[in-house]
Amino acid sequence: MRHFTNVKDIGPLFAALAKARYVKENPFADQALGKNKTLLMVFFNSSLRTRLSTQKAGLNLGMNVIVLDINQGAWKLETERGVIMDGDKSEHILEAIPVMGSYCDIIGVRSFARFESKQADYDEVILNQFIHYSGRPVFSMEAATRHPLQSFADLITIEEFKKSTRPKVVMTWAPHPRALPQAVPNSFAEWMNAYDCDFVITHPRGYELAPQFVGGARVEYDQDKALEGADFVYAKNWAAYADPNYGKVINTGRSWTVTKEKMALTNNAYFMHCLPVRRNMIVSDDVIESPQSIVIPEAANRVVSAQAVLKEILLSL
Ligand code: AN0
Ligand code: CP
DSSP: OOOBSSGGGGOOHHHHHHHHHHHHHOTTTTTTTTTTOEEEEEESSOOSHHHHHHHHHHHHTTOEEEEEETTTTSOOEEOSTTOOOOSSOOEEHHHHHHHHHHTOSEEEEEOOOOSSOHHHHHTTHHHHHHHHHSOSOEEESSOSSOOHHHHHHHHHHHHHHOSSSSOEEEEEEOOOSSOOOSHHHHHHHHHHHTSSSEEEEEOOTTOOOOHHHHTTOEEESOHHHHHTTOSEEEEEOOOOOSTTSTTOOOOOOGGGSBOHHHHTTSSSOEEEOOSOOOBTTTBOHHHHTSTTBOHHHHHHHHHHHHHHHHHHHHHTO
16 A cells, blocks of 8 residues: 555455454564654644554554644645745745655645635645655545544444444434534545445535535435434534535534434444544533443544554555
8 A cells, every 4th residue: 555545545345454453453563564664644733543543553563753743833834836925834835745755754644624625625635745745655644535544443443343244324413613524424434335334324404425425325314213223323523515605514403412312213322433522512421421432442443543554554665
């Protein structure tokens, strides 16, 4: 694997899951693979899990790890070409990227959708600049349209907890006070569509995701109906995708919070969320604290997904 930005890069899922299981059972088996190799993680946005789990994955593989927070201590970067740089941006990303590439062997990038231009977000302008100008393998630590390390960890978690061969997985929109990217739901849909499950997406009208991510999934606008018989409930907020509301919160949707009453409609479903989660907006205290909540093992599997991906990239260097 050279770059890792979407589900296709990982190859067949059954093989990827087998590699993940091996990594989970033998976390230090590949220490020699990363020796004298440097992982650079570049963050344009905040992170707790991605930062710690990916760093841990690199360390487990024997790598040296450097982390750069672009907004804390680095020069402010201009990302548009052709701009007269007489404002507050001291450096252009087109110099910064090859310089960063010269200091490492693999680069991870976190760069959320900016909601300034749908086209720029959905063209993955920032991530693609890293791919084109760094000279290094690049992996996404959540880009504008996808969060594949999260989705891979979600898939590993579903495999571990599922009780039937073809579980019903329901991804439900839930309320949040701020406009959040579509990367997590897009990506989760992309991975679930590639996996053998009964996948349903539910959200209020106006929150339709991009058709290329919805794919063949069933969309059900009635949340209660969608939740019936669910084995896994995957909650997430996202801002509107459809024009003219791209990047906007169009509905406060307080009735969409995942509560005990909502979970009672399911097949004693497990509750999942990528975290960070706002309690009593997305999910009630009692649901996230219940024995059916698997948000902590889900987050723990972020080390596994990151390590499986970094290992594949290291093998291809
Ligand atoms: C981000 C998002 O929704 O994309 C990161 C989730 C992993 N969440 C927030 O900004 C709260
Ligand atoms: N789930 C996730 O990516 O969390 P962070 O934003 O804390 O990295």
